Amino acid sequence: HDDQIEDVSIPIAETYGTPSLEAIEALEKWCSAQDTAKFCVDDNARHIFASAVSPAILSKENGKYTTQLKVVLVNRVYMTRQLNVTRTWNVTTDIAQGAVPKGSTKQPDEQHGTQAEIDIASTSASYSDGLETRIETKEKFPRPLVFGFKSISFILPPKPKPK
Structure with a gap:
């Protein structure tokens, strides 16, 4: 049975x-x-949202809109220019039980690791094979990538009734 771990770091x-x-x-x-x-x-x-998102926003039931609109005021954003992702598959459980990794014709005691490294533009990756497979990528972005935000939300008030 493979153990899979994915680690994302900023x-x-x-x-x-x-x-x-x-x-x-x-x-x-x-x-x-x-x-x-x-x-x-x-x-x-x-009416603006109906044009931009979906006409269903204008749907009414019993004289009232079926969708409630909220204003979300984003007052803080969290960004990064690089993500590091490591994916690891550990096949030691299978090897210990005498199983052979998928696609391999070698017996468990004959397993030998191989390693490769790739560096393409802003993405680099390394790969190793044996008892553990590990892929690491370091993705650099030309513009900041937003990964979170803090916000305040308000329900839009209905149109005031004429006096």
């Missing part, structure tokens, strides 16, 4: 953001401005 993480209260104040200011206030009301935002 050698250097970057983070950018703003404190939550400042982000909320900026959103409230943007929603109060005459030119942008229309984007902070359910009916207007719903």
Whole structure:
């Protein structure tokens, strides 16, 4: 039976953001401005999302929309420019029981490891075979890769009823 392990590591993480209260104040200011206030009301935002995502956002049941919209204010992002991934398969359990690894015609006591290394552009990989197979990749990205974020979410208020 193979034991498989995958390890993903982030050698250097970057983070950018703003404190939550400042982000909320900026959103409230943007929603109060005459030119942008229309984007902070359910009916207007719903029509924009229907065009961009799916017309199902406009579906109604008993006079009410079936989908509730939320504004998600991302106020911090976590990024990296490189991911290191190591995948390891350990076949020692099979070998100890006298089994031969898949595709091998050698007996367990005749197993000898082989190694290879590959370095292509921004990706490097190494490979070894024997009792353990290990593949390591170091993927470097030309632009930061976002792997997480912190956010605050709000339900969009319904359109105000005319007075």
